[in-house]
Amino acid sequence: MKITPELYKDMTEQSAPSSKSYVNIPLAFLIGGGICLLGEVLLNLFEYFGMEAETAGSWTSVILVFLSALFTGLGWYEKIAKHAGAGTLVPITGFANGVTSSAIEACTEGWILGVGSKIFTIAGPVILYGTAASVIYGIFLQIFKCFS
């Protein structure tokens, strides 16, 4: 019997167990939510101690990025991310993990051609399209301002 690509596609789909969404989604919500809650707590604390809202926001980001980089370096972030999935990927900590893990990995190839050129391998698309999106947003904002 000839196995055609179409038949094999069906066989493959039937044999592949699906991800356990009933575990993964609640865990992503809880851990991702936990990270955001930590951010909120920090933000409120800074504001409580008299910081301006914008400065408090910046400090919150700095601390979350630092903690993520530290956890990545200690090998803890990947262990949490294994259970959290999008919960650790989506917040700013996921971005920091992408940058730090690439940098750690490239250390053996030196500071310039290793770390220097590979640090944004994962974060690169976020930086590029994040910047591009903000430029487009800025253009639209200017246009709307002209008419309002």
Add this chain to the structure above:
Amino acid sequence: MAVSLGRGAFQIKEPVYITSYAAVVGKKEGEGPMGKCFDRVETDSYFGQKTWEQAESRMQQETIYHALEKAALSPDDIDIILAGDLINQCTSSTYSLRPFGVPFLGLFGACSTMAEGLIIGSLILSSGAGKRCVAATSSHFSTAERQFRFPLSYGGQRPPTAQWTCTASGAVVLDTQTENSPRISSVCIGKITDLGVTDANNMGAAMAPAAADTLTRWFKCSGKSPENYDAIVTGDLGKIGGKLFAEIMMKQGYDVNPCYHDCGAMMFDAETQDTHAGGSGCGCGGSILCGHFLPLVKSGKIKRMLFMATGALMSPMLVQQGESIPSIAHLVEITGE
């Protein structure tokens, strides 16, 4: 000499013996259900080196030395070394063999390398072009991850179909004289097979058709069937690929289930070791062949077996370009004396 049985299939008439073999693995593999069968379990994943690539080279080198020591041989006694691995330009093998000073042929067949080495080695020896050769291969979780996937400390979630690249190496010494050793009696070179699987996280599914194609071709040209074997072993199809392989074979009219084993499915305990669909990598099939199956053939518990190392000939670049994953499986028939 080798007698052709069909396209790419040969019976090795001049006896080629597996004189000696060795397997060295990493910590996680040592903690798995097969942990006790290996010659050495190294707990330092760097193998005393500074980088992952150096670590893999070192592991392969130690495995070859182990195999040579077990046969009381030195590199000078070897006519040719056939070795390969997963890393670009086969550097784990070239750096491993740099100090040996032995004629070398580098092989790339992804995870099918162990069988590829055994096939080429037995054809060379049976032609009289050499007296003794070594076939070796290795894979390292960390070198493979960084080349094919993500940095090690990147936080990602692996799907249930994903496999775990084994930190493992296997080496075999072949010769034409040592009787009372397992013997390579026939070989069958695999064809590149591609049934359109594009998911790099489901390599077992990509490779299963290649293994089924080679085995079906082998049964047709040799006139043999699964009943002729005590064990039919695939390299690293894992649990999902192994199931698909048995299913395809069933559709071809061969029930392999009674004697079928997959080294990838055997290597880890998926429940406690979090390895999802099983182990993979050149070293997976190589180390379990050398650590588990060859001793069973030697002791007479297995009289006749088929070893089919399976390789996904994947390049991350081509997968990103939308290509599917071509695969290959080479077959080696091993008989006890």
